[in-house]
Amino acid sequence: MAERTSFSNEEYADILFYYGAARGNAEQARREYGEIFPNRRLPDARVFSRTFRRMRERGTVVRYQGDAGRPRLEVGDDEEEILNHFQIDPTLSTRMIARRMGRSQWKVWYTLHENDLHPYHYTPVQAIEEGDPFRRMQFCRFLLNADVEDRNYLKRILWTDESKFDKDGITNYHNAHYWSVRVMGNPHLKRQKGSQRRFNLNVWMGIIHNRLIGPHFLPQNLNGVEYESFLRNVFHELMEDMPLETRQNMIFMHDGCPAHFRLAVRSWLDQHFPDRWIGRGGPIPWPARSPDITPMDFFVWGRMKSLVYATDVPVPNIEDLRNRIINAAQEIQSELTDSRVVKTGVVRRARACNRNNGGHFENEL
Template structure:
């Protein structure tokens, strides 16, 4: 950006103030007032105001700008980020008594960019070996039987609340640079409600949704398995039901799933052919990244449910039902085949078992 004299910058700030912070209007006012001058780019108005607000220093040729083109200062900035790559521009600026603009521009010129981390499930000491063992079993079974992955009924429960899951890093509203909408999202409501939703997926067929009791235990989960699950599979028109091929039932290690009566029922309905904790095919604990419900279905459903704020339990139920209808149309076979294979391979390649940060 071309430099402007102190007098020109004072006029730029004056016009920016007259325009009440509207940079486009400020540029027009400046052009009308000073027709014989070069007209600054619209960004100059807001940038000049920001620099002056943050550091009290302008960019005129004769201005004294401590830290500008100062190799020692730039080395201090880079050293601060090298010592702690997770620190922030604001913290470094405060510690080195510099403007935020100076720190940001130094990092930008050095082609340094902030990368956000990925939250992963905490693992116990014995978890990685069990996860890798399970992944190898799936991959080998898939090689031996091309229909194996397509015949797994993956199941899971997820709770939906009034607040939903809020990731403020991804919350934003696009607007003109000089027109901050200052929008807000309400959280921490005094009047709360919670809905426990069960769903399953087999091949490209989404089964459910079905509302379970808020406090799931072995008894009411068994009642669901006996009374509701067969009808849900029938209503979903699961293609495999019209063949002689058995379904492989999968569930995670939720306490309700571990009830003796539940496991006895699974042994009767899916003899030697169900995946779960203490099942004939052991499910590795703390492995939501391996089930399509967690890495695909719930993410998309909640994205649809929480597009806008929810005020009543009835509205939340309607949103969940509508989201599942959309998801049933969007569901693709590759989620339960290609994506499962890829995740199993990545889990094996990473000795720790974590791989979602590389997705």
């Protein structure tokens, strides 16, 4: 057998010792190893995990090239170059690197596998700008304090939002990966994404406690004039089935998109919901770029799109899409009977937001 080794037996023994002392934390083991042996060549963190894996699986720290059966792929000098690519940008695809280097995709996969790198999915999240975390924490603290003072406060909020649906359905993130050392666990990487997308139908809906309001179909490109017209002429019709007491004590919520910020819209809300509406420029300010706090985003739209696009067959026409949305709303309403998903979800997310100082928190839920 051809043997290939990079360190002495003494060095490998110390590598295993400090990897065990660090309880499998390769980065910590590397730091402690470097402090104890400042005059030695400092191994990469991956060497610690690879050495341990070889000892556990094969009973030896030495790397071998098998001479029987299917020959193992010889990575050679390409290994360092491949690893450097993913160290610079861990979101790269194996196909892209294989094409860039003029090598097979299998060779890239093999190199990553041998170095204990694993592809983890990242979570797309809304971009957060400077000053947003503080405002998000303020709002979440307000919600939690209001819930303590009045146990029915969150049940009185009518959360509203608009979302666009097209014929193709949900974006598939199956091939979106982040390469990281397996022993370190899933890093729960997040990637920012935009929130505005073009679809064929623009849908308005609301949810208050365990009641779904809508759907109502808005113009595809909503502006302030059309939104004001919706509030004045359609909104009360959608609320007719709600008890009078609920309508009288209801707190209206919408986000801060430009159509919602129109002066006439805010004046209408001040008139119909005095000191009882949440939004940009309202008596209760809505923190910008915070869809992760509203149940319309973390519950209604996700559930609705999973129902609308339950099959892989594209929606054939706009009427079929409309019917799918209506049917999905009816199914969601049946699921909401005696449900506490809204209040429980909002409280849980408000607490998580505060724990993360107003930053992203969905990867921890």
